[in-house]
Amino acid sequence: MKVVCSPVGIVEHRRPRGGLEKLGQSGFAETVVDFGLFAGGFAGKKRRAEAEAHWQEWADRYVEEAKRQGVLLGLAFAPHFESEQKIPDSEELEIRLAEICIQKSAQYSIDMLVVRSLVGGSYAENFAKNREYFLRLGRMAQSAKVRLLVVNSYRNINGHLVRGFCGEPAQAVAFVDEINAALGAEVLGFCLDAGVCNLIGINMYDFVTALGARLQAVILRENDGVHDDSLLPFSSAHGGGSRMDWLNFIRGLRAVHFSGVAVLDFRTTLTALSGLLRPAMLSFAHKVAEYLTWQVQMEECLRRYPSRVLFGAGNMCRAYMKCYGEEFPPLYTCDNNPQVWGTEFCGLSVHAPEDLRSLPEDCAIFICNIYYEEIERQLRDMGLKNPIERFNDEFMPSFHFERLESDAWKEQVKE
Structure with missing residues (x-):
C-alpha cells in the first residue's frame, strides 16, 4: 500500500509552490491531482468559459510545480459538484470536465482518475444514467490509457444518509464488472471511501473483500458517523476509541493483499487549525500514514523473508505465535533476560542474543518488544547485518485474551 496526501487544505491552487514544499518537508513524496481544487468560478454561466480556461491553467501550473519539486503524481480526482453549490447545469458541466480530466491525466502521465457518480433520479x-456516463468516459479512458475508478456514495434523504450509487458491495462489484464487460477490457476499477462507509454503516471488511482486485485506491478519512467530515484517522475519538471501524478496514485490506494507492484526506482537520500549526499537523499525519502502512502490510512483511527469528519472550511474542506462528514459524525467540535462556515459550526455544550472530544474513529479526529503538541499536552494535523489523500487530486476524502472568512465568523459569 502506498499512502499519499491529498493537497486539499494544504496547497493554494493559484500559488502551489509553498504547499507542495510543506508536503515534501513533512515526508510525503507523493500527492494527487485533485482537479476539484481548481474548480472555482463555475457558478456563473456567463463567465464559464473564462473559469474553464483558468481551471486548466491552474491545473497545469500545479503539475508543473510538483514535477519541478520532484513530487510524484500517480492519481487524479475529477471535480464533483454537490447540489448545495447551486451551479447551473452542474451535471452537464461535470461530464464535460470529467472528459477533459481524462485528457489531462494522459497528458500528465497519470495512470488513474477517480470519478464520482452522477446523482439524482430514482x-x-x-x-441507467451512470451506466451511460461511465461507458462514455470508459471509451475515452481506454483510448487515453487511463484507468477510471468509481467511488461509493450516499444519498441524503431529509437529513438521513442512506446508501447511494455503488454504496454497497454487491452493486459495486456488479457495476464494475458490467462496464468492463461492455468495454471488453479492465478500464473501470473502484476507489473505496472509508468515510462514506462509516456514514452509512457499511461493514468495511465485507466491502473490501467483495471488491478484491477491483479495489485500486482507498480514501482514508475519518468522521463521527453523522457529519461528512474529513478528519485525520483516529482523531474522532469517543469513549477511549475511534468512531471509525479501522479494525475491519485494515483486516480487509490485508485479506485482499491491497497494494494500491491510499489517499490521506484530512481537510477538515487542517481547516480547523491555524496556518501556523498546519506544518506540525502535516508531520504528524505522515507518522499516521507510516503507521497505517506498517499495519496493513504486516503479513506482507512477514512473507518477504525466507526465515525469521523473534526478539522478546513476552506478550507480543505470544500474540505473534497465536496469529502467525503456524504460517510464518520463527526459528526461535531470544531475550535479554538470562533467566529464560534455554527455556521454552509458546513452543519456541528461548536463546541468548549472542546466538543471533550465527544466523544467515537473509534471516529477519522481528522485535517483539516496545523498546524498538534500544533493541535495534543493541543488534546493530553487535554488528548484525540481518534485516530488522518491528512487530506489533494491533489489528490481528483474531483476538485472544491470554496474557503473560509474570508470577507464572517466573515459576516456569525456576523449573
Whole structure:
C-alpha cells in the first residue's frame, strides 16, 4: 500500500509552490491531482468559459510545480459538484470536465482518475444514467490509457444518509464488472471511501473483500458517523476509541493483499487549525500514514523473508505465535533476560542474543518488544547485518485474551 496526501487544505491552487514544499518537508513524496481544487468560478454561466480556461491553467501550473519539486503524481480526482453549490447545469458541466480530466491525466502521465457518480433520479434512473456516463468516459479512458475508478456514495434523504450509487458491495462489484464487460477490457476499477462507509454503516471488511482486485485506491478519512467530515484517522475519538471501524478496514485490506494507492484526506482537520500549526499537523499525519502502512502490510512483511527469528519472550511474542506462528514459524525467540535462556515459550526455544550472530544474513529479526529503538541499536552494535523489523500487530486476524502472568512465568523459569 502506498499512502499519499491529498493537497486539499494544504496547497493554494493559484500559488502551489509553498504547499507542495510543506508536503515534501513533512515526508510525503507523493500527492494527487485533485482537479476539484481548481474548480472555482463555475457558478456563473456567463463567465464559464473564462473559469474553464483558468481551471486548466491552474491545473497545469500545479503539475508543473510538483514535477519541478520532484513530487510524484500517480492519481487524479475529477471535480464533483454537490447540489448545495447551486451551479447551473452542474451535471452537464461535470461530464464535460470529467472528459477533459481524462485528457489531462494522459497528458500528465497519470495512470488513474477517480470519478464520482452522477446523482439524482430514482434508483433505476440513476443506474441507467451512470451506466451511460461511465461507458462514455470508459471509451475515452481506454483510448487515453487511463484507468477510471468509481467511488461509493450516499444519498441524503431529509437529513438521513442512506446508501447511494455503488454504496454497497454487491452493486459495486456488479457495476464494475458490467462496464468492463461492455468495454471488453479492465478500464473501470473502484476507489473505496472509508468515510462514506462509516456514514452509512457499511461493514468495511465485507466491502473490501467483495471488491478484491477491483479495489485500486482507498480514501482514508475519518468522521463521527453523522457529519461528512474529513478528519485525520483516529482523531474522532469517543469513549477511549475511534468512531471509525479501522479494525475491519485494515483486516480487509490485508485479506485482499491491497497494494494500491491510499489517499490521506484530512481537510477538515487542517481547516480547523491555524496556518501556523498546519506544518506540525502535516508531520504528524505522515507518522499516521507510516503507521497505517506498517499495519496493513504486516503479513506482507512477514512473507518477504525466507526465515525469521523473534526478539522478546513476552506478550507480543505470544500474540505473534497465536496469529502467525503456524504460517510464518520463527526459528526461535531470544531475550535479554538470562533467566529464560534455554527455556521454552509458546513452543519456541528461548536463546541468548549472542546466538543471533550465527544466523544467515537473509534471516529477519522481528522485535517483539516496545523498546524498538534500544533493541535495534543493541543488534546493530553487535554488528548484525540481518534485516530488522518491528512487530506489533494491533489489528490481528483474531483476538485472544491470554496474557503473560509474570508470577507464572517466573515459576516456569525456576523449573
